[in-house]
Amino acid sequence: MAFRSQPSHLPLDSDSSTRFLPSIVALMVALLTFSIVGLAALHDSVGKWSGQIEGSLSIQVPPTGMADREPEEREQALQATVDDIIEQLADMPGISRIEELSPETMSALLEPWLGPDEIVSELPIPRIIEITPETGFNFDMLERRLGEIAPEAVLDDHRIWIERIADVAFSVELALMALIVVLFGATMLSVVFATRSGLSIHRTIIELLHLIGAQDSYIAGQFARHNLRLAFFGALIGLLIALPVSGVIAWLGMRAGWPIPTLVFSPLFIGIIIAIPFVVAGVAQMTAKRTVLRVLRRML
Amino acid sequence: MTEVVSFRNVGVRYESGPEILRDLNFTLHRGSFHFLTGASGAGKSTLMRLLYLALRQTRGEINIFGRDNIRIPRDELPAIRRKIGVVFQDFRLINHLTTFENVALPLRVAGVEDLQIRKNVTELLEWVGLGDQINAVPSRLSGGQQQRVAIARAVIGRPALLLADEPTGNVDDRIAMRLLYLFEELNKLGTTVLIATHNRQLVRRFGHNQWLLEAGTLHDITHSA
Ligand SMILES: Nc1ncnc2c1ncn2[C@@H]1O[C@H](COP(=O)(O)OP(=O)(O)OP(=O)(O)O)[C@@H](O)[C@H]1O
Ligand SMILES: [Mg+2]
Numbered sequence: 001m002a003f004r005s006q007p008s009h010l011p012l013d014s015d016s017s018t019r020f021l022p023s024i025v026a027l028m029v030a031l032l033t034f035s036i037v038g039l040a041a042l043h044d045s046v047g048k049w050s051g052q053i054e055g056s057l058s059i060q061v062p063p064t065g066m067a068d069r070e071p072e073e074r075e076q077a078l079q080a081t082v083d084d085i086i087e088q089l090a091d092m093p094g095i096s097r098i099e100e101l102s103p104e105t106m107s108a109l110l111e112p113w114l115g116p117d118e119i120v121s122e123l124p125i126p127r128i129i130e131i132t133p134e135t136g137f138n139f140d141m142l143e144r145r146l147g148e149i150a151p152e153a154v155l156d157d158h159r160i161w162i163e164r165i166a167d168v169a170f171s172v173e174l175a176l177m178a179l180i181v182v183l184f185g186a187t188m189l190s191v192v193f194a195t196r197s198g199l200s201i202h203r204t205i206i207e208l209l210h211l212i213g214a215q216d217s218y219i220a221g222q223f224a225r226h227n228l229r230l231a232f233f234g235a236l237i238g239l240l241i242a243l244p245v246s247g248v249i250a251w252l253g254m255r256a257g258w259p260i261p262t263l264v265f266s267p268l269f270i271g272i273i274i275a276i277p278f279v280v281a282g283v284a285q286m287t288a289k290r291t292v293l294r295v296l297r298r299m300l
Numbered sequence: 301m302t303e304v305v306s307f308r309n310v311g312v313r314y315e316s317g318p319e320i321l322r323d324l325n326f327t328l329h330r331g332s333f334h335f336l337t338g339a340s341g342a343g344k345s346t347l348m349r350l351l352y353l354a355l356r357q358t359r360g361e362i363n364i365f366g367r368d369n370i371r372i373p374r375d376e377l378p379a380i381r382r383k384i385g386v387v388f389q390d391f392r393l394i395n396h397l398t399t400f401e402n403v404a405l406p407l408r409v410a411g412v413e414d415l416q417i418r419k420n421v422t423e424l425l426e427w428v429g430l431g432d433q434i435n436a437v438p439s440r441l442s443g444g445q446q447q448r449v450a451i452a453r454a455v456i457g458r459p460a461l462l463l464a465d466e467p468t469g470n471v472d473d474r475i476a477m478r479l480l481y482l483f484e485e486l487n488k489l490g491t492t493v494l495i496a497t498h499n500r501q502l503v504r505r506f507g508h509n510q511w512l513l514e515a516g517t518l519h520d521i522t523h524s525a
Binding site: 204205208209210211212213214215216218299300 | 352353354355356374375377378379380381382384386392394405406409410453
C-alpha cells in the first residue's frame, strides 16, 4: 500500500460496460473534433475574405461601341465618361474616395498579358475607377446612379459577392459553434449515461464491497479510476479516427486549391484538441465517483 | 462474558408486508457458537441481514459491539463491518476475479500489505482444499468449491463475529465436517459464530447451541433436540 497510492483491486475490464463506454466516447469525440477542425478552417477563410472586403470597389468603363473610331477620339470619349462619373459620384454619401486608376497602374496590371510599351493607349481597353467606400455606403443606390450617368459602365460586384459569402460563412460558423457546444454536452451526457449503466452492472459488486467493510471513498475511487481509463482510451480512439480523416480532407482541399487554414497550427487550437481526451476522461471519472457515492448513500 | 450482540423485542417486516420476525430477544456472547435452524422461509437469512447491518429492524433494539445499530454514523460502519465475516447464502463472489482475488478482497479493502495478503490467502486456500484453484474464476468452480471460496473470504480477516448462511449446503459431509472444524478453530481463537443451516445431522454431531426460528420467533432448543 505504501508504494502504490491506490492500486486497482477490481479488474473491472472484463465486462460489457468496458466496450460500451469507450466506443460511445470515441464516436462523440470524433464528431466533436470534426466540428472543431471545421470551425477552425471556416473561421480562417472568413477572416481572409473579410480582409479582402476592406479593399476598394471598382467601376469599369468599357469602350462600348467605339471599336471603329480613331484611338484618339475613342480615348477622349472614354475620358469624358470617366470624368463625368467621378464628378457626379464624388459627393454621394458613403464614398470616401473616388479616382481613376492611373495609366501607369493600368499598364503595370496589364503588363503580364500585353507586354511593356505604350501599347495600352493603342488598344480599346476599359478604364477603371476605384471607389473606397465608408459607412453609409449603399451599393444599390450607386448601381442606380451609375446606370443613369453611364449605362455601359459596369460596377464590379466582386466585393458584394464576398460580403454575402462571408455573411453566410459567419452564420455557419455560429451554427458550428452551437453544434460544438451541443456535441460537448452530448459527449458529457453519454459519458454520464454509459457510466450509470456500467455501474448498474456492477451494483452487486458495489454492494458486496460495502458489506465487507469498504469505505465509500474506496469503492467510488475504484470505479472512478476504471472509468477514467475507459473514457480516456475512448477519447484517444476518437481523436485517432478524426485527425487523420481531417488531414485527408485538408489534403484533398489543398489539391483543389484551398489553403490550409493557418488557425490549425495555432497553440489555442492544438491545445483544445489535446485537452479533449483529458476533459472527457475527467468528466467520466467525476461522474463515476458521484454516481457510486449516490448509489452507496441509498444503502445502509 | 462480553456481549457481542443483543436483541430486544426486535421485529422486522419488508416494506408493508407481514412481520417476518417478531419479539426477538437474545444475546450472543463473545466466543459462543450457535446453530440457527428453521424451515425454509422462516427468516434465517433475514436475521443474518440484521446482524451484518444490511437491514434495519422495524421495531425493537439491536446492540452490536456495544453500539446501538441505528445510531452508528455512516462513516463508522465500515470499521464495524470489518469485524464481521459473512458467508452469504448466494456466495456473492465477484465473477471476474480469481479465487485468490475474491478471498483477498476484505484484506485489500482494509489496506493490508500485498505480501501479507499473499501469505495469508494462499495458506487459507490450501486449508480449505482450493490450493489448486487459486487462479480459477468462479464460473470454473463447482458449487461446493464456490462455497468454500465464500467461506474463505468470510474468515480471512479473522472476524470477531462470523455469520454463515447455509455454508455447507453444496458440499459432501466430509468437506462439511472440515469446514465446521475451521469454524471451530476460529471459535477457539475467540470468534463468535452463528451458522444458519438445514443440516440437522451436522448440528447434532457438533452439539453446539441450537436455535430454532419458528413462526417468526426464536426458540432455544439446545437441550430439547
Ligand atoms: N427482500 C425481501 N423483500 C420482501 N420479502 C422478503 C425479502 N427477503 C425475504 N423476504 C421474505 O421473508 C421471509 C423470510 O425469508 P428468509 O430469506 O429470511 O428465509 P430463510 O429462513 O433464510 O429461508 P431459506 O432457508 O430458504 O434460505 C420469506 O417469506 C421471504 O419471502
Ligand atoms: Mg436463507
